């Protein structure tokens with residue numbers, strides 16, 4: 040989620056697990072975490088620190104407007120969250136009485152949700168949300184709402200996977216149902232001519248930057264940290280995507296744009312918007 044320009048698209052520098060040291064450790068090629076590879080970039084060490092009460096994304100100011108918006112879109116029907124994670128949005132939405140199902144590939148993230156009030160009951164299917172079908176009490180075709188927040192669409196690093204994600208959302212929707220996505224507008228205007236990186240953090244011990252490859256529309260968020268004389272580096276890949284390309288993906292999936300806002304409170308989307316909340320619907324009949 041965007042904290043400021045530049046954006047942050049994944050676990051922040053405080054959230055990253057220990058990684059192979061760059062300096063100062065004779066065993067520096069050995070990762071120190073027990074993260075399971077199948078959990079992707081959200082393994083146990085990230086999941087353990089993901090819910091940060093000091094992070095604005097977990098404050099009621101960020102969560103409540105999103106939940107208000109999604110509750111209204113669900114219109115009394117069941118909702119499906121792609122990349123449900125630790126239930127930051129799914130749990131408060133479920134507490135409002137909306138039946139929520141989640142899909143996520145990280146068992147570690149879902150285990151954190153299980154520890155929270157209501158988290159044990161929320162049905163989750165483990166798998167890739169670009170292709171995985173919900174297998175809980177509600178089935179594909181039942182959902183009035185599918186949603187994907189916090190830039191998680193960008194975790195799909197190919198156009199093919201992003202298109203598949205739209206098709207998977209459409210396959211889960213009942214006629215008239217909606218697919219809502221919250222995602223950043225690419226920050227390319229922050230690139231100085233001839234440069235490919237946008238700094239996110241510069242301090243005596245920590246540096247973070249996004250790197251853009253405009254020829255391939257790929258980017259990465261990169262984190263370097265020195266702690267106790269040890270250096271660590273982590274890079275997380277993303278695919279940035281423009282609103283117009285998303286509309287085309289929606290069209291390929293048989294969906295059409297209903298609304299595009301800058302945020303969950305229905306703020307106007309314009310040239311200065313750093314993110315958008317877009318809603319596509321599955322036509323009736």
Ligand SMILES: C[S@@+](CC[C@H](N)C(=O)[O-])C[C@H]1O[C@@H](n2cnc3c(N)ncnc32)[C@H](O)[C@@H]1O
Nearest residue numbers: 081122123124127143144145148167168189194
């Ligand atoms: C930034 S977190 C967002 C979690 C939650 N939606 C929130 O708003 O706090 C991204 C989540 O998406 C999951 N994820 C990323 N790529 C995925 C994929 N291709 N299929 C399933 N889950 C994925 C991660 O495991 C992680 O739980």
